Amino acid sequence: MNVRALIVAAGGANYGSLCEACRRIGVDAHLSDDPARIADATHVILPGVGAAAQAMGALRARGLDRALRELRRPLLGVCLGMQLLYEHSAEGDVDGLGLLRGRVRRLPAAPRWPHMGWNTLAPRMADHPLLRDIGRDDWFYFVHGYAADDDGATLAAAEHGAPFAAVVARGHVHGTQFHPEKSAAAGRRLLANFFAL
C-alpha cells in the first residue's frame, strides 16, 4: 500500500521539522487542516507545540476533532499531540479528543520541571511493531511539562521524577511523548515503524 501521510496542521506547531523527518525516511508527508484530507490519508500525525487548551481550540474550530475521532487508520500523536488524544489535560483544564482513556497531568516539580532533554525508555510491550529495533539504549528528545499516566496503553515508559507514558498504543491510536523528528537515528526508526503499520 502506498503511504499517503498527512500531518494535521492546526496552528503554530512545528510542521517543517516533521515533514523533513518524514522525507528523510522516504515518506512524502502533506500538511493540511482539511478534515476531508484526513479521512483520505493512510497515516496521520498529530503534532503539537503549544499549550493544550489553545491547541484543542484550534482543532475544534476547524472540525478536526471530529475527523480525528472518526479516523480508523494509524494515527500518531507527537508530544502535545499525544496528550490531546486523552480524555482530559490538566494544562488549562481542558477536555481532549478522548481517543485514549486517562488523563494528562503535570509532571512532579522535582528534580526539574519541565522535563527537557534526552532520556531513555523502559519498554513494557517491546514486541509491538512501533518499537521494532528500539530498546533501552536508545535516546529520545523530550520537552514537556505534562504527561499521561503510565497505564495499560503504555508500550514504553520514561521516568522523570515519576514514570509516565512515553510511547502508547490502543488499536489504531498511537502516541510518543518525545519528538521523533528531533531524536536523530532512534527517532527515524520510530517514524519508519509507524509508517510500516
Place this chain on the structure above:
Amino acid sequence: MLARRLIPCLDVADGAVVKGVRFRDHRVVGDVIELARRYAADGADELVFYDITASPERRRVGVAWVERVARELDIPFCVAGGIRSVADAEAVLAAGADKVSINSPALARPALVDELAARFGSQCVVVGIDVDAQADDHGTWRVVADSGKPEQASDSGRDLLAWVREVDARGAGEIVLNAIRNDGVRSGYAHMLLDAVRAATDLPLVASGGAGAVEHFGEVFERCGVDAALAASVFHAGEIRIGDLKRYLAARGIVVRP
C-alpha cells in the same frame, strides 16, 4: 535517566556564524547550515542560534534561515535574539525551532514570559540572563540588559536571584545563565553564580560563558548541578570535539547521550 546536555551556541549575523570575545570584535567562523550539520553529526544534544543582529537593531529575527536549519537538523534547536512578542515567537516556532529564548525584551516587559508560556507552553520558553559576574562580589548580582552590543549594554536594575524567581513564577521553562566576564575567556564557568541560581529555582539551568577545556564541563556538571552546558568558541575552533567531550564526561561518571 535524563542526560546532561552539551549545547553549541552559534551566534548568527547576516546568515553567518560569528564569534567575538566578551560580545565584541565578531569574526565569521562558518556557514550556519554547515556548522549545524557538523554539530548534529558530532553528537550535540541541542543547538542555540543567537541572532546577534536582531535584538539591538530592533528588527525581528529572519525566519528563512530558521527554516533551512529545521530542514537539516534532526536534533532540537532554540532561537534567540529579537523575539519581543507572541507573533515573533510564533514565526520562529512555525519555521521549525523547538524553543525560543528571550532576554532583554523580557527585562523591558516581563509579561512577555507569561504570554509566551500561555500560548506555547512553558517548555518552549527559555529566558536568557546576562550577568557581569564580578561587578559585585558581595552576593548580589545585577542583570545586564542589551548585552548583545556592548555600547548599548546597561544595568537593568534587577537583582539576579529576584529576576530568576520572577521568570520562574511567570512560566519560564529554562534559564540560560551567561556570565559576561567569562564569555570567550575560557577560564571555566562561573560556579558561584550558577550555584546561587541553582539554589533559587528548580527550572532546567544552562551554564554559559567560560568553557575552555573538557575539565570545565566536568566541573560545572558535578559542582553546580546544571542540566546543560553551552559553549561556542571551543567548539567552533575545533579545540574540543563533542564526541571526545562526551567520552570524557561518561568516563567521569556523568550521564550523557553517547
